[in-house]
Amino acid sequence: MNSSPTPFFRLKASDLEHLLITIEKSLEVQTRTQFYLWAQGALQGFVPHEALWCAWGDVDAMRLKVQMFARGVINPRVESQMTNPTDGVLPRMVDDWLRGGRAPRLLSSEGGEQTGRRQLIGDLQRCGFDHVAAHGVREVQGDYGSFFVFAGLERQPDQRTAYLLELLMPHMHLALHRMRQREADESSTEMAPVTILSKREIQVLHWVRHGKTNFEISQILGISPPTVKNHVQKIMRKLNVNNRAQAVGKSATLRLVTHTDLQEVAR
Structure with missing residues (x-):
């Protein structure tokens, strides 16, 4: 209301x-x-x-x-x-x-x-x-x-x-x-809503929001630190921001990371 x-x-x-x-x-x-x-x-x-x-x-x-x-x-x-x-x-x-x-x-x-x-x-x-x-x-x-x-x-x-x-x-x-x-x-093939970030990028952004370093995120997700760095750079390009803090702020404004997102990417 x-x-x-x-x-x-x-x-x-x-x-x-x-x-x-x-x-x-x-x-x-x-x-x-x-x-x-x-x-x-x-x-x-x-x-x-x-x-x-x-x-x-x-x-x-x-x-x-x-x-x-x-x-x-x-x-x-x-x-x-x-x-x-x-x-x-x-x-x-x-x-x-x-x-x-x-x-x-x-x-x-x-x-x-x-x-x-x-x-x-x-x-x-x-x-x-x-x-x-x-x-x-x-x-x-x-x-x-x-x-x-x-x-x-x-x-x-x-x-x-x-x-x-x-x-x-x-x-x-x-x-x-x-x-x-x-x-x-x-139409049996209605398009799905446009998603700005991939599931992996949502995972990375979630841990960036929690203050984790690239190395810590790599340990959590089981990927290499350079791969995490690459994901972070892609996130910043997609959101048109210059640093991690701005990426976190913009994702909050656009509500890009939700509880449902995290449940889906965890499957």
């Missing part, structure tokens, strides 16, 4: 009617094309935006697949800056959302309550987005969660925006779930 629930916002009769239409239309979504048409139709009329990034998967472990729906052409460079699994804006927004108690995140170049998010706002501006709102849904009954980023809003998001996101999230989550379930049913 959110640590600070979004305040109630009284909607006008026209807003309530529009909300009902948007929810009804979401129930028709089964395919990617239908999701796109819904996002650019009923949903676009409710929360006007340039691009919508939809992420789903293990949100806490930051293992996500991402799909973008836009009303225009998005520069590939912007797409990469938004979704890069190590330095991308979207993973950092997910982390900000988790740290913020899973409350709607409202980001704007015009100010407001932006403590600790200046770098994030600056990167969004460099992507061409001055006003952004984001929210997600936590895992329910063992299913994956989801996270949505509305980029390029027409105006600075406010408490009304946050309240609307709270109302829309369950329906967006279910529409996205039906879309991906339909695609999974139609």
Whole structure:
């Protein structure tokens, strides 16, 4: 549950009617094309935006697949800056959302309550987005969660925006779930989520986090010290960091090493 629930916002009769239409239309979504048409139709009329990034998967472990729906052409460079699994804006927004108690995140170049998010706002501006709102849904009954980023809003998001996101999230989550379930049913070879580090690299990073030297790690894992050194160097390259301490810090932010990871690599 959110640590600070979004305040109630009284909607006008026209807003309530529009909300009902948007929810009804979401129930028709089964395919990617239908999701796109819904996002650019009923949903676009409710929360006007340039691009919508939809992420789903293990949100806490930051293992996500991402799909973008836009009303225009998005520069590939912007797409990469938004979704890069190590330095991308979207993973950092997910982390900000988790740290913020899973409350709607409202980001704007015009100010407001932006403590600790200046770098994030600056990167969004460099992507061409001055006003952004984001929210997600936590895992329910063992299913994956989801996270949505509305980029390029027409105006600075406010408490009304946050309240609307709270109302829309369950329906967006279910529409996205039906879309991906339909695609999974139609394909027997659905791709697994992208994994940044290999199982061996996760093992090495785990012991680096516990302050072990390369020699100590080699004794624990039964490999040579040069092999451990090679793994450490690969980890730092993949995470785009300069030393072991930075690798540990970034892995914590991106939640690359989890209890489940360690159970899997131990098998």
